[in-house]
Amino acid sequence: DVKVTQSSRYLVKRTGEKVFLECVQDMDHENMFWYRQDPGLGLRLIYFSYDVKMKEKGDIPEGYSVSREKKERFSLILESASTNQTSMYLCASTLQGATGNTIYFGEGSWLTVV
Amino acid sequence: AQSVTQPDIHITVSEGASLELRCNYSYGATPYLFWYVQSPGQGLQLLLKYFSGDTLVQGIKGFEAEFKRSQSSFNLRKPSVHWSDAAEYFCAVGAGDYKLSFGAGTTVTVRA
Numbered sequence: 001d002v003k004v005t006q007s008s009r010y011l012v013k014r015t016g017e018k019v020f021l022e023c024v025q026d027m028d029h030e031n032m033f034w035y036r037q038d039p040g041l042g043l044r045l046i047y048f049s050y051d052v053k054m055k056e057k058g059d060i061p062e063g064y065s066v067s068r069e070k071k072e073r074f075s076l077i078l079e080s081a082s083t084n085q086t087s088m089y090l091c092a093s094t095l096q097g098a099t100g101n102t103i104y105f106g107e108g109s110w111l112t113v114v
Numbered sequence: 115a116q117s118v119t120q121p122d123i124h125i126t127v128s129e130g131a132s133l134e135l136r137c138n139y140s141y142g143a144t145p146y147l148f149w150y151v152q153s154p155g156q157g158l159q160l161l162l163k164y165f166s167g168d169t170l171v172q173g174i175k176g177f178e179a180e181f182k183r184s185q186s187s188f189n190l191r192k193p194s195v196h197w198s199d200a201a202e203y204f205c206a207v208g209a210g211d212y213k214l215s216f217g218a219g220t221t222v223t224v225r226a
Contacts, residue, residue: 004157031212040123042204042216043158050212058213090157094212103214105150105157 003027004106006091012112019078021109023091029104030096032074033058034066037088037108046089049074050096081113116141116207120217127195128225135190135220137179137205146208147188149179152219153201161203164188175199200224 004025013019025032031050035043035058045058047066055066063085067075074093078085091106117140127133139145146165150158162173169181179190188205202221206214 033213035216040218042118042120042218043206043214044216045213048213092158096212101212102160102163103148103212105159107155107157 004091004093004104006089006106006109008109009107010110012114013078013081015082015113017078017081017113019081019111019113021076021078021089021091021111023074023076023093023106024072025074025091025093025104026072027093027095027104028071029093030071031094032068033092033094033103034064034074034076035090035092036060037090043090046076078111081111083113085111086113087111116145116209116215118205118207118215118217120203120205120220122220123218124221124223126223126225129197130194133190133192133195133199133222135203135205135222137188137190137217138186139188139205139207140186141207141209143209144183147179147181148206148208148214149173149177149188149190150204150206150216151175151201152204158204161190195222195224197224197226 007022034046048056049068065077089109094103119138148163149161205217
């Protein structure tokens with residue numbers, strides 16, 4: 001089974017802190033994603049990476065950056081956390097080759113910024 | 115750009131009754147369509163997907179969905195709901211570049 005692991009399930013951070021959310025997948029997938037999930041808004045794409053060191057902005061990249069130094073690991077960085085970044089963050093991955101390939105999701109990281 | 119509308123925010127259904135969740139999409143070409151389910155505190159799990167062929171798609175957990183191009187819809191159905199089907203359901207559309215657009219979700223409550 002494909003496994004997408006988000007190491008931190010629940011975090012509480014202070015405004016202005018730098019926050020790292022880590023994601024690891026074990027199936028050699030080229031594509032990795034970070035989504036943000038908010039009630040009534042569904043999932044919104046923050047960043048997408050299609051290869052090591054390659055990244056592409058999604059729909060809501062402001063206030064976020066990402067790092068992909070190794071194929072299996074994709075990190076989301078909040079340079080200076082703000083209260084409006086309190087949310088559930090979902091990492092996902094998929095193989096390249098066809099849009100119909102299944103996207104696999106991690107269990108999510110709940111971030112509260114106080 | 116593609117978009118998805120799930121008109122029902124919340125649906126309550128009795129155990130054993132049928133369930134239909136609505137999904138309307140907006141996209142100029144033939145879309146790639148997906149239904150995902152999210153149980154409380156969990157990530158998303160793929161129920162089924164459509165990108166060509168038979169417009170009636172069978173998925174896991176007894177779910178099916180029908181693609182209707184004329185109505186721009188991809189509604190999800192299950193003939194008999196179980197208590198374990200209580201969850202949030204997301205419809206999503208893809209445009210060939212791996213980036214999906216998700217609907218706002220429909221929360222399903224199952225009453226005994």
